[in-house]
Amino acid sequence: MSHVHHAPKTVKMGDPAFRADPYPTYAWLRQHAPIIQVKAPFGFGKAYMVTRYEDVQAIFKDPRFSTDMRRRGSGEINGGFNRFMPRSVRILGNQMVTQDDPNHARLKNLVHKAFTPARIASLHSRIEIITKDLLDAAEKRDVIDIVEDFALPLPMTVISEMLGVPEHMRKPFRDLMTNMLDTPGFALSRFFRQFMTTRRLIRFLGDLIDLRRREPDDGMITALIAAEQKGDKGAGDKLDQEELIGMVFVLLLAGHETTVNLIANGTLALLENPDQFRLLRDNPQHIKTAIEEFLRYTNPVEHGVVRFASEDLPVLGVTIPKGSVVMAMLSSANRDESVFKDPDKLDVTRDPNRHLAFGVGMHYCLGAPLARMEGAIAINALLARFPHLQLAIPPTAVRWRPSVANFRGLIALPVRTAA
Numbered sequence: 001m002s003h004v005h006h007a008p009k010t011v012k013m014g015d016p017a018f019r020a021d022p023y024p025t026y027a028w029l030r031q032h033a034p035i036i037q038v039k040a041p042f043g044f045g046k047a048y049m050v051t052r053y054e055d056v057q058a059i060f061k062d063p064r065f066s067t068d069m070r071r072r073g074s075g076e077i078n079g080g081f082n083r084f085m086p087r088s089v090r091i092l093g094n095q096m097v098t099q100d101d102p103n104h105a106r107l108k109n110l111v112h113k114a115f116t117p118a119r120i121a122s123l124h125s126r127i128e129i130i131t132k133d134l135l136d137a138a139e140k141r142d143v144i145d146i147v148e149d150f151a152l153p154l155p156m157t158v159i160s161e162m163l164g165v166p167e168h169m170r171k172p173f174r175d176l177m178t179n180m181l182d183t184p185g186f187a188l189s190r191f192f193r194q195f196m197t198t199r200r201l202i203r204f205l206g207d208l209i210d211l212r213r214r215e216p217d218d219g220m221i222t223a224l225i226a227a228e229q230k231g232d233k234g235a236g237d238k239l240d241q242e243e244l245i246g247m248v249f250v251l252l253l254a255g256h257e258t259t260v261n262l263i264a265n266g267t268l269a270l271l272e273n274p275d276q277f278r279l280l281r282d283n284p285q286h287i288k289t290a291i292e293e294f295l296r297y298t299n300p301v302e303h304g305v306v307r308f309a310s311e312d313l314p315v316l317g318v319t320i321p322k323g324s325v326v327m328a329m330l331s332s333a334n335r336d337e338s339v340f341k342d343p344d345k346l347d348v349t350r351d352p353n354r355h356l357a358f359g360v361g362m363h364y365c366l367g368a369p370l371a372r373m374e375g376a377i378a379i380n381a382l383l384a385r386f387p388h389l390q391l392a393i394p395p396t397a398v399r400w401r402p403s404v405a406n407f408r409g410l411i412a413l414p415v416r417t418a419a
């Protein structure tokens, strides 16, 4: 890939060329324009984009950069948006990522125990079995799609089993999410389609929760319903129906749309760097540093959720007016040359590796231990099973999802399983 630095007139987040390789643009921005205004995703109007590691980290760590869109109030740039916020969008926002403390902390605490490294370690053998079954099926074919046949079904099965989502409801959820995230087209039709999808999604989540009310199991949805009903341990344990929907939504979404990118983007990075492929295949003990490097180098999540300035806030000498949208690019921070040596080089033994792929500060990824374990099991098993794995399409034919930024994932990754 070329790394010729060019001056972007403007950064178009959805542009296929930018999606394919945003890194030269980020490198230019870090050097020449570390804070700029761009068109924001999801109809948010204009946003400030910040690209240097230090500034990205500072914004994530500063709760005055709120993730709660209700904090936008009468923002100078996009004022008035709140009046038009549909009820369905508000419900999906009723969860930990898009709320400030104390509500954020209360919601995170309710599920935090299920995601501690010790609890996640207990899933190890189950994840190995799911991985093995997927590879057994893949082995029967010469060409498989790493995304659909491997990287997606693994985390999807794991999070569905943790939550208690029955098999027949898993694909419909995925289809709804694809519809919502990957809707190209003109602004108005996109807005309409997203609006309709959001409504269907809320109904879907409501049905799922009702199912677990009628048929309780030992999964997290059932446990959360119990927390909703109890309410006798004080406010700390209470959840209302809208919060229940928001919670299930964020866990299912994060479980589906992120780890798939770690596994598939990581596989692509190895195929593009055969020396690193061989190094890891022949030395699987490097998997720990390799996973951190895939997180840094491939950026499954590009910028987390957008932030809103809850007051006038200075960044790099610019005053960001209250109510403005701020996008702090984790994917650019992870290639910052002032922090990482040879940042555009994939090095599966890189250590230390202070990447920000899981975010930083109070919204630090709840699922990090799970994602790391799924990624490690998946990639090592893939390399062991198919030691001569190869791309089945020319590298230039690899296509990235048009997803409105944030999730950095491949549409497909066709590979040959045997040499």
Ligand code: HEM
Residues within 6 Å of the ligand: 096, 097, 098, 104, 108, 159, 250, 251, 252, 254, 255, 258, 259, 262, 295, 300, 301, 303, 304, 305, 306, 330, 356, 357, 358, 359, 360, 362, 363, 364, 365, 366, 367, 368, 370, 371
């Ligand atoms: C490679 C996989 C993953 C990556 C790269 C990733 C990345 C992130 C990032 C960047 C954030 C911070 C968002 C922000 O502050 O704007 C975050 C938060 C979060 N992630 Fe992950 N994630 C991954 C996997 C998962 C998994 C498997 C789950 C489990 C269901 C999960 C659940 C969450 C939750 C609930 C939050 C919100 C935490 C909070 O608001 O305090 N993530 N993740």
